[in-house]
Amino acid sequence: MSEWVIKGLVAGIRTTVYPKAPERAPGTTPGFPAGGEFGRGASELASRCPTGALAARGGTIDVDERRCIHCYRCVRGVERPLGWDRGYEWATQAHSREGLATGSERPALGRPYRKSIHVIVVDAGDCGACLNEVRQLNNPYYNMHRLGFFVTPTPRHADVLLVVGPVTDHMRVALRKIYDAMPTPKCVVAVGACALSGGVFAGSFTCKRGVADVLPVEVEVPGNPPPPLAILHGLLVAAGRAAPARRRGVPEDGEATAASRASAGAGE
Amino acid sequence: MNADRPQERRVTRERFRELIEERWPTVVHSIVDLANATIELDCPRRLLRELCQGLFHDFDLAFAGLTVEEDASEWKLRYVFYGDGEAGWVHVLARAPLDDTRFPSIVESVHAADWHERVAEDLYGLQFEGHPRLGDFVLHDDVWQEGVEPMRRGFDAEAAMHQRQPNTDWRPVRVVEESGAFVMPIGPKFSGVTESVHFLLETVGEDVIRTSTRRYYKWRAIEKLAEGKSAADALLLAERFAATTAFAHGFAYCRAAEAIAGTVVPPRARLLRVLLAELERLRHHAGAIQEICESCAFAVASSHAGIVEEDLLRASGQLTGHRYLFGVLAPGGLACDLTTPACRTTLAQAQEARIALGALLRELSISSSFLDRLEEVGVIPLRTARAYSLVGPVARASSYLRDLRRARPYPGYEDLEFDVPSEEEGDGYARLRLLFSEAEQSVRIIEQVVARLPEGPVRAPFEPPGGGALGWVEAPRGGTFAWLRLDASGVVVRYRPVTPSFINWHAFQLGAEKFAFQDFPIILSTFDLSVAENDL
Numbered sequence: 055m056s057e058w059v060i061k062g063l064v065a066g067i068r069t070t071v072y073p074k075a076p077e078r079a080p081g082t083t084p085g086f087p088a089g090g091e092f093g094r095g096a097s098e099l100a101s102r103c104p105t106g107a108l109a110a111r112g113g114t115i116d117v118d119e120r121r122c123i124h125c126y127r128c129v130r131g132v133e134r135p136l137g138w139d140r141g142y143e144w145a146t147q148a149h150s151r152e153g154l155a156t157g158s159e160r161p162a163l164g165r166p167y168r169k170s171i172h173v174i175v176v177d178a179g180d181c182g183a184c185l186n187e188v189r190q191l192n193n194p195y196y197n198m199h200r201l202g203f204f205v206t207p208t209p210r211h212a213d214v215l216l217v218v219g220p221v222t223d224h225m226r227v228a229l230r231k232i233y234d235a236m237p238t239p240k241c242v243v244a245v246g247a248c249a250l251s252g253g254v255f256a257g258s259f260t261c262k263r264g265v266a267d268v269l270p271v272e273v274e275v276p277g278n279p280p281p282p283l284a285i286l287h288g289l290l291v292a293a294g295r296a297a298p299a300r301r302r303g304v305p306e307d308g309e310a311t312a313a314s315r316a317s318a319g320a321g322e
Numbered sequence: 323m324n325a326d327r328p329q330e331r332r333v334t335r336e337r338f339r340e341l342i343e344e345r346w347p348t349v350v351h352s353i354v355d356l357a358n359a360t361i362e363l364d365c366p367r368r369l370l371r372e373l374c375q376g377l378f379h380d381f382d383l384a385f386a387g388l389t390v391e392e393d394a395s396e397w398k399l400r401y402v403f404y405g406d407g408e409a410g411w412v413h414v415l416a417r418a419p420l421d422d423t424r425f426p427s428i429v430e431s432v433h434a435a436d437w438h439e440r441v442a443e444d445l446y447g448l449q450f451e452g453h454p455r456l457g458d459f460v461l462h463d464d465v466w467q468e469g470v471e472p473m474r475r476g477f478d479a480e481a482a483m484h485q486r487q488p489n490t491d492w493r494p495v496r497v498v499e500e501s502g503a504f505v506m507p508i509g510p511k512f513s514g515v516t517e518s519v520h521f522l523l524e525t526v527g528e529d530v531i532r533t534s535t536r537r538y539y540k541w542r543a544i545e546k547l548a549e550g551k552s553a554a555d556a557l558l559l560a561e562r563f564a565a566t567t568a569f570a571h572g573f574a575y576c577r578a579a580e581a582i583a584g585t586v587v588p589p590r591a592r593l594l595r596v597l598l599a600e601l602e603r604l605r606h607h608a609g610a611i612q613e614i615c616e617s618c619a620f621a622v623a624s625s626h627a628g629i630v631e632e633d634l635l636r637a638s639g640q641l642t643g644h645r646y647l648f649g650v651l652a653p654g655g656l657a658c659d660l661t662t663p664a665c666r667t668t669l670a671q672a673q674e675a676r677i678a679l680g681a682l683l684r685e686l687s688i689s690s691s692f693l694d695r696l697e698e699v700g701v702i703p704l705r706t707a708r709a710y711s712l713v714g715p716v717a718r719a720s721s722y723l724r725d726l727r728r729a730r731p732y733p734g735y736e737d738l739e740f741d742v743p744s745e746e747e748g749d750g751y752a753r754l755r756l757l758f759s760e761a762e763q764s765v766r767i768i769e770q771v772v773a774r775l776p777e778g779p780v781r782a783p784f785e786p787p788g789g790g791a792l793g794w795v796e797a798p799r800g801g802t803f804a805w806l807r808l809d810a811s812g813v814v815v816r817y818r819p820v821t822p823s824f825i826n827w828h829a830f831q832l833g834a835e836k837f838a839f840q841d842f843p844i845i846l847s848t849f850d851l852s853v854a855e856n857d858l
Binding site for chain 1: 462465472479510511512513514515516517518538539540541542543544546547555558559562563564565566568609612622623625626628629631632635636637638639640641643644645646648649652657658681685688689852853854855857
């Protein structure tokens with residue numbers, strides 16, 4: 055067994071510096087189209103979006119990340135592509151988005167939960183990508199245990215319900231039972247475009263258009279799939295340890311937006 | 323099941339046609355498409371069983387799926403068989419008027435067709451006479467009312483009649499009736515980060531006697547969703563229904579669309595597609611290896627494999643912008659060009675992964691406590707692999723050699739040198755070794771591709787006329803087949819993917835028989851099955 059020890063020492067520490075500092079390694083995030091001023095042809099470009107994630111208002115393009123499925127039609131095969139934002143701090147709190155609450159950074163769970171959160175992961179019709187990215191959180195690169203996040207198989211021990219997939223009719227009962235079996239306080243984190251808007255499966259007669267149709271969602275992590283760093287950010291938001299992003303593309307004075315743009319140094 | 327050496331193998335294509343015509347002289351009218359090595363046989367229903375049995379057993383063809391199409395006037399059931407070398411593709415067509423929904427079941431002789439018929443029965447309301455067990459398959463009986471046939475034309479998805487208050491008292495069927503026997507239910511939510519699927523382990527205490535699975539918890543009805551979409555929009559679905567092997571499914575879909583349109587993909591795009599397909603295979607295999615190590619609770623090895631998987635995900639992201647290769651494919655080629663220097667970087671990353679995996683295999687193969695858990699678990703003998711027409715690493719670990727890159731080569735792979743590894747034991751360890759050797763071959767292919775990448779365009783104009791065609795690709799988990807029909811305006815009429823997981827789930831219960839409880843996660847992980855790929 056000594057070989058394994060040596061092998062481990064040779065491999066060294068691979069863990070990301072995030073959340074202490076931004077992760078800049080290439081290939082860690084697919085990014086999102088960046089909205090904002092576009093000028094002529096904005097509505098034509100927005101109409102290329104198959105899921106309605108882009109909306110043109112005059113010469114400005116708004117991006118609804120919850121609908122974006124990374125088809126790259128707004129940047130590939132066009133003369134003037136839309137800008138691209140390579141951040142990953144995308145998680146928002148559903149409250150602040152809908153303007154129901156004050157938009158404060160009120161953590162979904164109370165203070166006692168900041169440093170230790172047990173997560174139950176439920177697949178409600180996922181294509182496998184979001185789930186695979188959640189799985190990566192356990193590998194040495196992301197190692198979510200160091201931040202006090204643990205995956206639990208039982209709802210009785212879970213503080214956070216992490217749901218991927220659009221919620222199929224066949225999974226509805228199971229998902230509801232899991233939610234009901236969790237002790238309070240509890241927090242639902244919806245991960246991925248399908249869990250937020252149905253994604254490419256929106257409109258199917260066998261599934262919902264996301265988790266919010268079935269359960270109250272606290273934290274939303276957009277992306278198709280969101281990379282592990284974005285999911286990590288979502289869990290940190292749920293724990294009240296990171297500022298939620300504000301919806302980009304909408305002109306707002308959100309500092310979180312600026313911060314996530316600044317940390318988005320990683321490029322090709 | 324006939325496991326003996328088949329009588330008539332290794333014949334030329336002409337001889338093969340003659341043999342079929344000799345044996346079924348009066349009734350079989352054949353359409354021959356030599357360019358695609360395809361023979362289409364129009365078969366009356368009364369001969370269906372005999373013909374399929376002959377093709378499957380005497381000609382040693384594998385079964386690649388049943389596609390049902392309902393056109394304006396009749397049912398068209400397309401049974402697809404394929405063999406290596408000269409045999410090519412054989413499509414058996416059975417037709418019937420729309421008001422006649424009875425077809426003979428071919429399950430008795432072609433067991434691989436079992437689940438295909440169950441799907442057709444559930445989604446179209448067809449009756450397969452002689453099938454031992456129909457019903458409660460895709461549409462769960464506890465959620466849907468009887469008589470819902472969602473794939474029929476004119477099905478009204480909005481109608482309230484099948485809305486459905488799930489019945490929480492519903493219980494699945496048990497098979498073992500021994501006194502003292504009980505059922506250990508697992509799922510749909512089980513363990514840490516897993517896909518949703520339900521297992522029934524029937525046991526008398528210590529050992530599990532048999533396992534049955536219930537799937538389709540994740541059924542999103544992508545076949546129905548694809549209907550009426552443009553060829554380019556349906557590609558979004560093809561890429562995203564099982565995204566851990568997104569590129570392979572998108573590739574198969576594009577190949578079908580291009581076959582209909584007669585599009586010739588430019589040489590650069592052809593090779594880039596091979597590069598991306600092999601990159602995906604490499605990344606998928608690293609992930610599958612990680613899951614096997616994890617299922618044995620071997621955390622150190624699991625971490626090392628996890629590093630390789632993440633490295634390759636990042637390499638994919640760096641090369642194409644997306645970690646799962648979304649948005650690169652387009653009917654007619656690729657949506658964007660990849661620069662040759664970027665491909666060289668990817669090659670270097672793939673070579674690093676090869677070194678890391680090689681070192682990992684060396685360590686694993688001398689870790690006896692790890693091997694004890696893998697050896698002789700989940701054994702699939704060759705005759706089972708053949709009877710179920712298994713595909714991919716699971717089949718090849720039982721020395722059933724069907725690799726579509728070899729058996730039915732497709733553009734890009736013609737001049738590349740690579741081996742199709744195989745193992746004989748058919749157990750968990752054989753499947754693990756096979757993943758390692760296939761990953762090595764993938765790097766070998768990437769090396770050749772990058773060395774000979776030509777310059778030029780990556781996309782040809784794509785203007786499909788109406789028609790139907792089969793696209794096939796060797797996906798990381800095995801052969802994937804996509805039947806596509808477009809109407810004259812290029813709109814999808816029927817898209818039926820037959821995925822490797824759908825095929826291999828069928829045999830999973832045979833690998834999961836008579837074992838100890840603690841081996842269950844190991845058997846499951848070595849089968850390398852995706853639920854999303856099955857549940858469509």
